[in-house]
Amino acid sequence: MNAKVVVLFGAGASYGSGGLLNPPPLGNRLFSELINKFPASWGIIDKSYRQGFEQRFENGMEQYYAHIKASASNALLPLLKDMARYFSIFGIDNMQKNLYWRLLNRYSKRLLSQEMILATINYDCLLEFAALSAGFNTFSYMGSSPGIKLLKLHGSCNFLVPMKNVNVGGNMIFIDGEVNYDINPVPISPSLANDVDSQLQNKTTLPGIVMYAKNKRLFFAAHQMRLILQEFQNVVQNASLIIIVGVKPNPADAHIWNPLINAGGQIAFIGNKRSCKQWLASNRKLKSDIWIAKRFSCGFKHICDLIDNVI
16 A cells, blocks of 8 residues: 555544534543443442552553453453443534544545545544545455545454454453464454444443553454554555644554654644654654644644645
């Protein structure tokens, strides 16, 4: 694939995309939202772990996962299922005001030809809702299938995995793919976001998402998730322009940031000015990269100008 433009979205992009009745929360509010929504799973986490979640969600999840693993508990599965259910509820109330929709609508031909592709680390399906409204009927989540190319690097609330493909060992549910993902690939069945809640309440279905923690562990559909990640790494290497919206640089996520360090094209950031410029200064000193704006709405026109100069 020779995409000329790659646009990578993070939580800040979904939160600031506009036209949403209730935007998905940023990381500092996610834990309290999950507790309120799912008292039977997230709400029973012991108070001794809550401070870690509240200070930085990824750190809290890492600490709690270590506790779950040490105690041979099966508490992880309901947490992941309910997190996927939570992110499936978000939709777009006003398409005309939504920046995802405006971007997809403007570059529909380029997206269909896959000269321009989208990537996201978000679990939500706001991009899918915007794409459907913009006239896209098919999504290419991996491989060479036709349709808008959408690489969901950390999985998605609508990536569903049949329970029959998962092995149960002791009290821990795990998948062969976590260790031997080339030997026993597990299929992902993308679903409509509107169906996710009911399907994940079914005990025979699991969510294809990575754990929201420092090491981004792969539990379900690890084989497909790694293929998606490899595809992202290939396209950023060859793209002329990479736009990053609402993703705070996090070198610990080497699977994302190492390929970006070595990318040959220009990188343009929308996000926190200090963290973005620090990352650029540390990793891409001799490149013609730029920081555009703090918010998606403020930098939207500049994004379009950059894209228009490339495709």
